[in-house]
Amino acid sequence: MAGRAAEYTEWRIRKTLLMSPSEVALVSRIRVLWLIKGLGPGGAEQLLVSSARVADHDRFDYRAAYVRPDKDQLVPRLTACGVPATLLGGGRQGRLWWPWRLRRLMREVDIVHAHSPLLAGVARLAARTIPVRERPVTVSTEHNVWGNFSLPTRLLNATTAGLDRRRWAVSLEVRRSMWRRRQQGSAVLVHGIVQGDDHPPAGTRGRVRRELGIPQDAVVAITVANLRREKDYPNLLHAAQIALLEEPSLVVLAVGQGPLEDEVRELHESLGLGDRVMLMGYRTDVADLLAASDLFVLASAHEGLPVSIMEAMTAGLPVVATAVGGVPEAVVTGKTGILLPPHDPEALARALVTVARDRPLRDEMAEAGRERSTVFDIRSAVEVQQRAYAELVRS
Known part of the structure; x- marks a missing residue:
């Protein structure tokens, strides 16, 4: 050498x-x-x-x-x-x-x-x-x-x-x-x-919701995850089915593409999720979609350290996620979000409903998430x- x-x-x-x-x-x-x-x-x-x-x-x-x-x-x-x-x-x-x-x-x-x-x-x-x-x-x-x-x-x-x-x-x-x-x-x-990127302009939240046909008073949960096995979309969709029955104001946005698209869409249809869970495919306006949302959800079976969680915390969204890979190193459960075991749609649904129904909790977690996101x-x-x-x- x-x-x-x-x-x-x-x-x-x-x-x-x-x-x-x-x-x-x-x-x-x-x-x-x-x-x-x-x-x-x-x-x-x-x-x-x-x-x-x-x-x-x-x-x-x-x-x-x-x-x-x-x-x-x-x-x-x-x-x-x-x-x-x-x-x-x-x-x-x-x-x-x-x-x-x-x-x-x-x-x-x-x-x-x-x-x-x-x-x-x-x-x-x-x-x-x-x-x-x-x-x-x-x-x-x-x-x-x-x-x-x-x-x-x-x-x-x-x-x-x-x-x-x-x-x-x-x-x-x-x-x-x-x-x-x-x-x-x-x-x-x-x-x-x-860090330091400009945030979406004022009015983005309302504009995006109008474009998507989402009521302004709805509670929107968003996931950004490609349609791959490790992201465990069946866990998310089954949890959404349970949560939507308990909380009528909840809407789920799913951003991502991948080899399991046909399989995920088939499951989505069989569960009767309709427009309450929107499979949005690949999007270039993720920052705007985050601004239009109230919380972030990730149902993965395996992870490294998801960029999507860093972006969600920076955008001021509380996180509901499975405690896999490096997720627990990013999300402080009870402070910036709620962590759950993988492969448990009932637990995931309960957490979604809890955060969706508690506006003060969302605000508190959002502020804590913004503060913590500066380390990323x-x-x-x-x-x-x-x-x-x-x-x-x-x-």
């Missing part, structure tokens, strides 16, 4: 002697590749966009790569933040040859930061096939508990994780879920959202990562 660093430094000195000051600045930037499975509207993907917004682009040359051609909704937002995104897995041949495309791209950067366990394993092995003087350093972030991964992915990730120079987990629970040997050397790094600042995590990038390149 020392030999590679010396050669790299000598190369940069030779280059800079022939360059203008602006060209020198570009060459001296540390080149970082963010590697992720897709760039759809998921939590880890949103974190990359937030990171791109606050990153130091003068010192670091960021780029991203992904393999899911059907998950590209956030590519324009990432590009607008100065981070170009490369699709590795497009087309039938791309599904087979993306590891070779990744290897070629890895030879052009100094750091590869993986945000997907499968891609992390492939990147670590690919790095070992690159000559030492061209080999990038690999680091990774674990965004979900290991029990949520398929067995092959878990094995690949676990057996290759020791090749990373840095590993981060987004919550204590994610770190605890790792193999005991891999917990060592894995640091908990709480991510977050961009993406700038802190990005600064830690950028210091690590610089140290690893220098070493």
Whole structure:
């Protein structure tokens, strides 16, 4: 590694002697590749966009790569933040040859930061096939508990994780879920959202409710979760059926898309939920929908540390959620929300009704949530990562 660093430094000195000051600045930037499975509207993907917004682009040359051609909704937002995104897995041949495309791209950067366990394993092995003087350093972030991964992915990730120079987990629970040997050397790094963003203008609440046909005096519970197995929509829909019978003023908004859409819609219809539970699909106006709501609900079976909960608390919504993954690290039960065991729709329904009927409780939890949400600042995590990038390149 020392030999590679010396050669790299000598190369940069030779280059800079022939360059203008602006060209020198570009060459001296540390080149970082963010590697992720897709760039759809998921939590880890949103974190990359937030990171791109606050990153130091003068010192670091960021780029991203992904393999899911059907998950590209956030590519324009990432590009607008100065981070170009490369699709590795497009087309039938791309599904087979993306590891070779990744290897070629890895030879052009100094750091590869993986945000997907499968891609992390492939990147670590690919790095070992690159000559030492061209080999990038690999680091990774674990965004979900290991029990949520398929067995092959878990094995690949676990057996290759020791090749990373840095590993981060987004919550204590994610770190605890790792193999005991891999917990060592894995640091908990709480991510977050961009603090200080402008809130929706006055009147947003009424406007959104009118557009959706929701009465102004209704109590609106919102969930933002993709239609995937770990989000446990059956738990939410069964709880909603019970809660709606007890509290006529309650309306539920469900924002998200995913592979279980047909299954979720079929269950929604069979339970007779109608317009009281609105399946809204993918939305770009989540901030406005949060402003139109009174509480946030999350019925997941597995989680890392949900970005949606951070956004809800920042928006001043009390949280009713299952106590899974890093959720208990974010929500203080009885103060900023109510936590419940997973797979218990009756308990979830009771909590929804309790919060829906108690306006003073909602106001109290909302204020406490706003105060607590300030700890979820993406700038802190990005600064830690950028210091690590610089140290690893220098070493």
